Amino acid sequence: MSEYAILIYEDPAFYETMPPEGWGAVVEAHNEFTKGVVEHGGSITGGGALKPVTMALTIRGGTVTDGPFVESTESFLGYYTVEARDLDHAIELAKLAPATGGGVELRPLHDPSAGQL
Amino acid sequence: MKYVIMFTTTPELDAAVSPERLEQVYRRTYDWFGTNREVMTESGAQLQPVTTATTVTHGGDAPVVVDGPFSEAKEAIGGFQVIDVPDLDAAIAIVKTWPLLELPGVSVEIRPIIVY
Amino acid sequence: MNETDAAAAESGRTRAAASDRLLARVIREESGRIVAALTGWLGSLDLAEESVADAIEEAVRQWRRSGVPPNPGGWLTQAARNNALDRLRREKRYREKLALLADPTEAATFIGTRELDERLPLLFGCCHPAISPDAQLALTLRAICGLTTAQIARATLAPESTVAQRIVRAKRKIGAAGIPLRIPEGPERAARLDIVLTVVSVMYSEAHLIAGGDAAADRDLADDALWLARVVAHQLPREAEAQGLLSLLLFHRAREGARAVDGELILLADQDRTRWDGRLIAEGQAVLGKAAMLRRPGRWQLHAAIAACHSDTRDGGDTDWLQVLTLYDMLLAYDRSPIVRLNRTVALAEVDGPQAALEEVDALRQALTGYHLWHAVRARMLRHLGRRDEAMAEDLRALELTANDAERRLLEARVAR
Numbered sequence: 001m002s003e004y005a006i007l008i009y010e011d012p013a014f015y016e017t018m019p020p021e022g023w024g025a026v027v028e029a030h031n032e033f034t035k036g037v038v039e040h041g042g043s044i045t046g047g048g049a050l051k052p053v054t055m056a057l058t059i060r061g062g063t064v065t066d067g068p069f070v071e072s073t074e075s076f077l078g079y080y081t082v083e084a085r086d087l088d089h090a091i092e093l094a095k096l097a098p099a100t101g102g103g104v105e106l107r108p109l110h111d112p113s114a115g116q117l
Numbered sequence: 118m119k120y121v122i123m124f125t126t127t128p129e130l131d132a133a134v135s136p137e138r139l140e141q142v143y144r145r146t147y148d149w150f151g152t153n154r155e156v157m158t159e160s161g162a163q164l165q166p167v168t169t170a171t172t173v174t175h176g177g178d179a180p181v182v183v184d185g186p187f188s189e190a191k192e193a194i195g196g197f198q199v200i201d202v203p204d205l206d207a208a209i210a211i212v213k214t215w216p217l218l219e220l221p222g223v224s225v226e227i228r229p230i231i232v233y
Numbered sequence: 234m235n236e237t238d239a240a241a242a243e244s245g246r247t248r249a250a251a252s253d254r255l256l257a258r259v260i261r262e263e264s265g266r267i268v269a270a271l272t273g274w275l276g277s278l279d280l281a282e283e284s285v286a287d288a289i290e291e292a293v294r295q296w297r298r299s300g301v302p303p304n305p306g307g308w309l310t311q312a313a314r315n316n317a318l319d320r321l322r323r324e325k326r327y328r329e330k331l332a333l334l335a336d337p338t339e340a341a342t343f344i345g346t347r348e349l350d351e352r353l354p355l356l357f358g359c360c361h362p363a364i365s366p367d368a369q370l371a372l373t374l375r376a377i378c379g380l381t382t383a384q385i386a387r388a389t390l391a392p393e394s395t396v397a398q399r400i401v402r403a404k405r406k407i408g409a410a411g412i413p414l415r416i417p418e419g420p421e422r423a424a425r426l427d428i429v430l431t432v433v434s435v436m437y438s439e440a441h442l443i444a445g446g447d448a449a450a451d452r453d454l455a456d457d458a459l460w461l462a463r464v465v466a467h468q469l470p471r472e473a474e475a476q477g478l479l480s481l482l483l484f485h486r487a488r489e490g491a492r493a494v495d496g497e498l499i500l501l502a503d504q505d506r507t508r509w510d511g512r513l514i515a516e517g518q519a520v521l522g523k524a525a526m527l528r529r530p531g532r533w534q535l536h537a538a539i540a541a542c543h544s545d546t547r548d549g550g551d552t553d554w555l556q557v558l559t560l561y562d563m564l565l566a567y568d569r570s571p572i573v574r575l576n577r578t579v580a581l582a583e584v585d586g587p588q589a590a591l592e593e594v595d596a597l598r599q600a601l602t603g604y605h606l607w608h609a610v611r612a613r614m615l616r617h618l619g620r621r622d623e624a625m626a627e628d629l630r631a632l633e634l635t636a637n638d639a640e641r642r643l644l645e646a647r648v649a650r
Contacts, residue, residue: 002411003162004411005162005164007187007194009187009188046159046160046161046162047160048119048121048160048199048230048231049230049231050121050228050229050230050231051228051229051230051231056226056227056228057205057209057226057227058224058225058226058227059209059212059213059218059224059225059226059227060218060223060224060225064209074187074188076123076188076194079162079197081160081162084411085411085413086411086412086413087171087361087363087410087411087412087413088412088413088417088421090411091171091173091182091363094173095173095180099175102174102187103172103173103174103175103187104172104173104174104187105170105171105172105173105186105187105188106170106171106172106173106410107164107165107167107169107170107171107194108164108165108169108409108410108411109162109163109164109165110163110164110165110196165409165410166409168402168405168406169405169406169409169410170410171363171410179424181362182362182363183362183363183365184362184363184364184365184368184406185365
């Protein structure tokens with residue numbers, strides 16, 4: 001098994017304009033995903049949901065500035081780390097991830113114990 | 118309070134740094150994680166280079182799989198770590214000591230984490 | 234130089250040329266198998282592929298000098314294996330791995346004893362959607378067909394350094410991101426097969442689009458594509474679309490002799506049909522018939538069926554254009570790309586007249602305005618409508634846009650008329 005990060009990019013406007021009761025559906029979608037990963041033979045090793053990019057600040061060369069480092073329509077709003085057999089399996093799991101109006105990026109994790117051949 | 122600290126690098130600038138210097142900075146970064154052990158949560162990931170990234174986006178009928186990162190920006194996320202500190206100033210103070218910030222094109226973004 | 238020397242030099246050249254041809258065949262037949270077997274043995278496509286590429290270069294040097302050895306495939310396998318071990322020895326940190334691999338009995342069980350053709354899983358891995366389309370083609374040409382980076386660069390009109398970088402990146406990604414080298418099962422299979430077939434078809438069409446080359450240049454790449462289409466169709470006899478692509482390439486290949494005469498391109502309608510290869514046409518029809526029996530229609534079979542319509546005719550005048558147009562309409566359900574819609578307008582003009590076809594061509598203006606054939610087709614419609622000055626302007630625009638010498642001369646001849 002290898003570990004992969006699923007980086008979730010979404011349009012923040014979706015959340016900004018969502019009525020408060022909408023959060024129930026979002027939480028439900030993530031619960032579905034968590035169950036789905038196990039049903040598809042993977043496992044979740046970590047994850048986090050990030051507050052909106054308006055809450056972000058960036059440090060570069062000792063200077064602190066307001067706002068996210070990369071400005072774009074879709075922003076990085078959350079991630080999971082999962083264990084999967086190979087990239088095809090990781091893609092199968094990533095397709096289950098909720099990413100309203102955006103997409104997900106899959107990156108293998110660096111495993112310091114394994115030599116690269 | 119929990120924050121995610123997100124390391125962003127610029128791959129084209131990374132290439133200009135000598136392997137010796139990189140190795141030295143990486144060793145100090147490794148130590149840095151040790152020094153700040155008490156604020157690190159179990160959640161975090163060090164990502165392989167952006168050249169290994171694959172993106173899955175919603176297509177017409179079925180999700181579309183393509184080579185490359187989601188964002189077309191020059192900068193790429195290199196990894197992230199969730200820290201648990203009293204406030205934002207504490208987070209900034211720790212991040213400022215992060216050794217990789219000495220390298221050109223490296224930035225850290227700090228964002229609070231949503232707690233349900 | 235005296236006569237004896239001249240004869241010796243001539244005989245040396247003949248031997249070199251003969252071994253080049255034999256070597257090209259051996260490389261194509263063997264390199265994919267050796268890369269696949271070595272990858273299984275070493276657990277690294279990157280290392281396996283580099284070792285085989287080096288072995289091919291050694292073979293070219295040595296075989297030209299001293300002739301092709303009796304068992305060229307075995308020679309290449311042994312050389313590639315030695316290269317892999319040398320590369321491992323140079324890397325100190327792989328010492329443990331080397332100790333595991335250097336056992337010759339183990340190597341023997343990995344190479345040369347497998348019954349299954351391992352090239353197919355390797356090919357499906359090279360055509361993974363997580364690898365960019367440019368790199369899928371480059372990596373397939375190198376790992377499966379055994380082309381050198383320089384040959385790929387010439388064939389794909391890309392700088393050699395770009396091709397080299399694409400290949401290295403793709404190989405490393407296969408290793409680092411964990412791309413499995415296997416033929417996917419279930420719902421992914423059809424989508425992946427379509428990428429494989431697309432790569433093979435691009436390989437075939439690239440052979441005709443060498444900038445500055447003439448129409449007869451780089452026949453080898455077309456030959457490689459036809460060969461690879463045969464390998465895929467033969468290994469996957471139940472996949473109708475694999476048969477469809479093979480059939481399509483057979484029809485194209487059959488017309489090759491008439492398409493390019495003395496480096497000049499000749500349009501389908503003007504081709505001398507006695508120059509078509511009847512044997513290849515018969516094979517194309519047989520393969521298409523076999524595909525139809527599988528009852529799984531798809532875009533490659535429809536492309537082949539359209540090509541079959543043209544091959545059925547004795548001259549351009551008795552083409553069944555209604556049938557061609559019907560097939561294009563069916564094809565649109567699978568592939569609505571502007572190129573397919575443009576090709577359809579040629580049949581549309583024959584059935585519904587040039588005015589209807591011109592309207593459809595104009596609807597594609599935005600998508601294809603930088604594509605020389607869009608201007609060439611538009612010129613043809615305008616000429617049929619008697620709008621000669623506009624037709625001339627479009628032909629000139631097509632001329633400006635085409636990078637291929639033979640196509641340019643074809644258009645020049647039309648403008649001069």
